[in-house]
Amino acid sequence: MKRYGMSIDLDRCNGCGACMVACAVENNIPATPENSNDRKGITWIRVYKIDNKEQFPDRRSAFVPVLCQQCGHETPCVHVCPQQAVDVDPATGIVGQMPERCLGCRYCMAACPYHARYFNWWDPKWPAGMEKALNPDVAPRMRGVVEKCNFCHGRWHAAKERAAIAGKREIDPADYVPACVEACPTGALRFGDLNDPAVEVARDAKTPESFRLLEKLGTEPKIYYRSEREWVREIANAPRPGKENVRG
Amino acid sequence: MGWIGFPHVIYKSRPQPVDFSHKIHADKAGTKCEDCHSFRDDGTYAGAPTLDKCSSCHAAAMGDSAAEKNFIDRYVTPGKEPQWVSYARQPENVFFSHATHVKLGGLKCEQCHGAVGSSATLRPVEEDRVGGYSRDVWARGTMDDCVACHRQRHQENSCLDCHK
Amino acid sequence: MTTTRRNLFQFLGGGAVGALITPAPWRLITDTAIWSENWPGIPKPARGEIRTRFTHCSLCTAGCAMRARCVGQQPVSLAGVKTHPVSRGALCPWGIAAHHLPYHPRRLRQNPWQEAAAAVSAALSGGGRMAVLDLRPGRTASWSYRRALAALPKGVYLAPQQPGFAVDLASARTVLSFGAPLLDRWGTPGNVFAARRNFRLIQAEPVETRTAALADEWLAIRPGSESALAAWLAGELPLLEAAARTGIEEGRIAALGKALSENGPALILDRDLTSSAMALNKRFKGTLVARREAPVPESWKKAAPVSDIAAVPDRSLNVLVIDESVPGEYIPWPAIEPKLAGNAVVVAFAWTREGYGRHARYTLPAALFPEALDDIPGAIDSVAATFRLSTPLVAANGPVADPVAFVTKLAGLDAGNALRERADAIHKAGRGSLITYADSKSTAVKDLKAEDFWKGLNEGGCWMEDAVRTPLPYGRGSDKSSPIAEPDASMPLEIVVAESPVGPLCSPLLSKLYRESNLRQPVSRIVLSPFDAQAAHIKDGGAAVLETGRGRFAVLAAVDPGVPPGVVQVAIPILAGRGKVVAA
Numbered sequence: 004m005k006r007y008g009m010s011i012d013l014d015r016c017n018g019c020g021a022c023m024v025a026c027a028v029e030n031n032i033p034a035t036p037e038n039s040n041d042r043k044g045i046t047w048i049r050v051y052k053i054d055n056k057e058q059f060p061d062r063r064s065a066f067v068p069v070l071c072q073q074c075g076h077e078t079p080c081v082h083v084c085p086q087q088a089v090d091v092d093p094a095t096g097i098v099g100q101m102p103e104r105c106l107g108c109r110y111c112m113a114a115c116p117y118h119a120r121y122f123n124w125w126d127p128k129w130p131a132g133m134e135k136a137l138n139p140d141v142a143p144r145m146r147g148v149v150e151k152c153n154f155c156h157g158r159w160h161a162a163k164e165r166a167a168i169a170g171k172r173e174i175d176p177a178d179y180v181p182a183c184v185e186a187c188p189t190g191a192l193r194f195g196d197l198n199d200p201a202v203e204v205a206r207d208a209k210t211p212e213s214f215r216l217l218e219k220l221g222t223e224p225k226i227y228y229r230s231e232r233e234w235v236r237e238i239a240n241a242p243r244p245g246k247e248n249v250r251g
Numbered sequence: 252m253g254w255i256g257f258p259h260v261i262y263k264s265r266p267q268p269v270d271f272s273h274k275i276h277a278d279k280a281g282t283k284c285e286d287c288h289s290f291r292d293d294g295t296y297a298g299a300p301t302l303d304k305c306s307s308c309h310a311a312a313m314g315d316s317a318a319e320k321n322f323i324d325r326y327v328t329p330g331k332e333p334q335w336v337s338y339a340r341q342p343e344n345v346f347f348s349h350a351t352h353v354k355l356g357g358l359k360c361e362q363c364h365g366a367v368g369s370s371a372t373l374r375p376v377e378e379d380r381v382g383g384y385s386r387d388v389w390a391r392g393t394m395d396d397c398v399a400c401h402r403q404r405h406q407e408n409s410c411l412d413c414h415k
Numbered sequence: 416m417t418t419t420r421r422n423l424f425q426f427l428g429g430g431a432v433g434a435l436i437t438p439a440p441w442r443l444i445t446d447t448a449i450w451s452e453n454w455p456g457i458p459k460p461a462r463g464e465i466r467t468r469f470t471h472c473s474l475c476t477a478g479c480a481m482r483a484r485c486v487g488q489q490p491v492s493l494a495g496v497k498t499h500p501v502s503r504g505a506l507c508p509w510g511i512a513a514h515h516l517p518y519h520p521r522r523l524r525q526n527p528w529q530e531a532a533a534a535v536s537a538a539l540s541g542g543g544r545m546a547v548l549d550l551r552p553g554r555t556a557s558w559s560y561r562r563a564l565a566a567l568p569k570g571v572y573l574a575p576q577q578p579g580f581a582v583d584l585a586s587a588r589t590v591l592s593f594g595a596p597l598l599d600r601w602g603t604p605g606n607v608f609a610a611r612r613n614f615r616l617i618q619a620e621p622v623e624t625r626t627a628a629l630a631d632e633w634l635a636i637r638p639g640s641e642s643a644l645a646a647w648l649a650g651e652l653p654l655l656e657a658a659a660r661t662g663i664e665e666g667r668i669a670a671l672g673k674a675l676s677e678n679g680p681a682l683i684l685d686r687d688l689t690s691s692a693m694a695l696n697k698r699f700k701g702t703l704v705a706r707r708e709a710p711v712p713e714s715w716k717k718a719a720p721v722s723d724i725a726a727v728p729d730r731s732l733n734v735l736v737i738d739e740s741v742p743g744e745y746i747p748w749p750a751i752e753p754k755l756a757g758n759a760v761v762v763a764f765a766w767t768r769e770g771y772g773r774h775a776r777y778t779l780p781a782a783l784f785p786e787a788l789d790d791i792p793g794a795i796d797s798v799a800a801t802f803r804l805s806t807p808l809v810a811a812n813g814p815v816a817d818p819v820a821f822v823t824k825l826a827g828l829d830a831g832n833a834l835r836e837r838a839d840a841i842h843k844a845g846r847g848s849l850i851t852y853a854d855s856k857s858t859a860v861k862d863l864k865a866e867d868f869w870k871g872l873n874e875g876g877c878w879m880e881d882a883v884r885t886p887l888p889y890g891r892g893s894d895k896s897s898p899i900a901e902p903d904a905s906m907p908l909e910i911v912v913a914e915s916p917v918g919p920l921c922s923p924l925l926s927k928l929y930r931e932s933n934l935r936q937p938v939s940r941i942v943l944s945p946f947d948a949q950a951a952h953i954k955d956g957g958a959a960v961l962e963t964g965r966g967r968f969a970v971l972a973a974v975d976p977g978v979p980p981g982v983v984q985v986a987i988p989i990l991a992g993r994g995k996v997v998a999a
């Protein structure tokens with residue numbers, strides 16, 4: 004019985020966005036249209052910029068990658084979906100979204116306290132030739148359905164096949180690393196089984212500088228953030244981290 | 252009328268490009284399923300074999316059938332891959348792992364694919380005109396058949412285990 | 416019996432009830448659901464055997480080692496190689512989607528090679544002077560240009576000035592950076608972040624960039640006062656004066672000096688690696704080492720020397736070939752244009768017309784990563800000499816023109832085998848090892864045959880010399896620092912560059928993600944303090960015009976109290992200087 008989670012070190016994240024790009028490449032996010040914006044764009048993981056609300060020269064900023072928090076208790080999106088298009092896998096704790104079952108009512112997008120769900124406003128299109136570079140392990144979605152981070156289930160499938168061919172039922176943890184974690188150049192993102200005390204992520208989750216976003220709601224998210232800076236930890240209670248980065 | 256005519260209404264028939272006989276290969280060449288339909292090292296399934304598998308024996312005619320000559324002339328010599336039509340093609344959002352079902356589940360090929368190994372010809376693939384599923388795959392249409400067997404064997408899984 | 420309407424309805428009704436008992440309507444419902452999920456026009460990813468191939472990213476000189484996950488031969492995703500001792504498995508956002516580049520929609524599709532070659536030959540026939548401007552010097556291709564130009568009667572090889580040193584970041588314990596973006600697009604990211612915990616970083620710059628946000632200490636100096644701080648560190652300015660000019664309290668400046676002297680080894684960096692930074696490194700024994708290059712064949716050494724564009728006499732060039740095929744330092748056109756004779760033929764090799772193509776008579780399409788075979792010179796933080804190839808993973812997606820072939824053909828030189836000759840020269844020198852990624856092994860060059868060495872390089876291996884760390888014979892640094900502009904009432908704001916632009920050489924996916932998340936400042940946006948915005952009557956998000964010495968630009972203005980008054984924050988490097996913002 005695993006409980007996959009992540010630990011994100013906000014003192015390391017430099018806001019480069021490598022996680023966003025790696026996620027989009029892995030999950031066949033379309034490269035068009037040109038007129039998408041922060042409200043219509045699809046970013047299963049999105050890096051926000053936050054600051055301590057001071058003026059120059061006391062301004063300090065930080066970057067917060069926000070993805071589906073994989074809520075473990077009273078998962079809001081699972082509760083509201085009229086189609087049962089999302090479920091919580093008891094074996095891994097992953098909240099899995101099935102866009103093929105979704106009818107596009109977007110109730111889940113309203114229910115998600117972390118705004119981590121995205122709607123396909125358009126059919127996916129890629130510049131001519133770029134469809135050759137699509138990842139075969141993830142199905143592209145049509146318009147009118149909601150999608151979100153599934154902790155790279157395509158990699159989970161590949162890890163399970165690798166284990167199955169060797170006759171094993173348990174995967175090798177080194178085989179299952181989500182794209183964002185693999186891509187992060189600063190080492191800010193870590194992934195692992197929170198139930199396994201030997202794993203770094205499980206230990207990170209228990210340190211005093213760790214916090215989870217909107218813990219007071221009781222959704223028991225599995226993404227733990229950590230920072231030694233007090234003002235960064237305060238975002239746990241904020242309605243939404245950052246102000247859409249419009250300051251540039 | 253319904254028995255014979257109705258399937259033509261529902262299903263579109265697509266023949267295979269080569270008249271291949273599993274029976275001849277099983278009897279004369281002694282091949283088993285996994286000799287041509289094999290697993291790769293990373294656990295993925297290779298499915299229908301590529302031309303190099305056939306060419307390794309059929310570089311020159313091994314028998315005297317017209318079908319073999321046709322195959323060598325049209326595919327082996329020019330090095331063209333036959334465009335086999337898959338009986339078991341699932342929609343894009345389905346992830347089926349042969350490794351899990353065969354190696355961990357212990358299923359035999361015949362349990363899902365039927366007695367293909369002893370068939371003398373390849374049936375044309377009859378695809379449902381609306382949904383795209385073929386008649387000849389064990390899960391005849393939706394995933395209900397998969398779910399039924401999974402429930403029977405107490406392998407209740409989460410959606411994303413089989414979907415992508 | 417007559418059939419009445421009632422009979423008809425009975426038949427239909429009975430038929431409907433009967434049909435419900437048959438599987439037909441249920442099948443129709445499920446089949447329709449399945450049909451609706453397989454919407455036509457949604458591309459289906461290609462299936463096939465998953466293979467792993469290796470290469471090095473050629474988007475910058477870091478040349479990070481890459482593992483390409485391929486379906487058949489087609490790369491579908493890229494990741495780093497953890498066992499590489501420098502890049503350590505890290506890739507930057509540009510590298511991660513670099514396999515999309517061959518399909519970039521704005522890629523050039525016309526190849527006027529014949530016309531360009533004819534025009535160049537005509538211009539040279541009367542004894543004209545030809546120059547090649549190589550934006551990424553230090554490659555084997557650069558040597559080919561220099562050899563070709565030496566064979567021409569009046570050939571000149573031009574390149575942006577390269578530092579003669581490398582930065583040994585791992586050895587430093589205290590780093591003072593004058594605005595160098597150390598933690599965001601500097602050097603080799605994997606190397607920087609692996610060394611990060613070793614040193615204390617003090618970032619001295621006017622605005623809070625990403626590096627300043629993550630530094631151990633940010634000195635929010637006044638724009639243009641870097642020289643004052645540097646002068647105090649050099650012992651040439653009193654502390655009070657330095658504090659007054661920079662706006663930082665004396666205590667903090669004194670502590671900085673103490674840290675550099677006592678918590679060494681120290682390192683002083685700035686954005687352009689200027690002479691003043693070099694002088695400070697000499698004084699504080701900064702961890703700079705002599706830059707080392709991979710061996711070259713002896714016969715190549717009588718190639719044309721590297722000239723600086725400033726040294727070229729005005730109006731003397733009849734032909735200029737610009738190799739913009741790989742990203743490198745951009746020399747502004749106003750520095751180049753005066754060197755061109757009237758009617759000079761300018762041929763640019765680029766992937767788009769948006770760079771030098773705007774000024775060139777002919778723009779020939781260059782190959783994009785990962786279509787071309789090229790070697791990558793070492794990065795600024797590459798302490799050991801290194802040689803690695805960016806191996807072609809896909810066939811060119813469109814017509815491509817090879818700039819090296821173009822130039823060497825004019826000189827009658829055959830440089831088609833240059834990379835092999837270079838590899839053989841490295842092998843002959845017998846130093847260093849070949850690191851191969853598939854098996855994570857490092858084999859001494861002495862233990863390899865030349866053929867196997869070449870094969871290993873083409874499969875994505877990397878040659879590295881054992882780190883020698885030659886102390887630096889301190890000479891002059893570059894003279895790129897621009898003089899501090901006099902305060903000008905008509906241009907009241909200091910332009911500060913907060914980050915480099917994102918594109919255009921990036922996957923359309925990357926630029927879209929940055930736009931949607933607003934994570935990087937786009938070139939069309941400036942940021943002002945509330946004080947300056949109010950003075951110019953500009954609202955947050957309002958249209959504005961930025962007037963600079965280089966022209967006027969229509970921009971969108973954002974207002975941020977985190978920006979100091981008197982500063983306009985931009986993302987266009989060449990605009991540094993002074994400017995004025997007015998409402999549009």
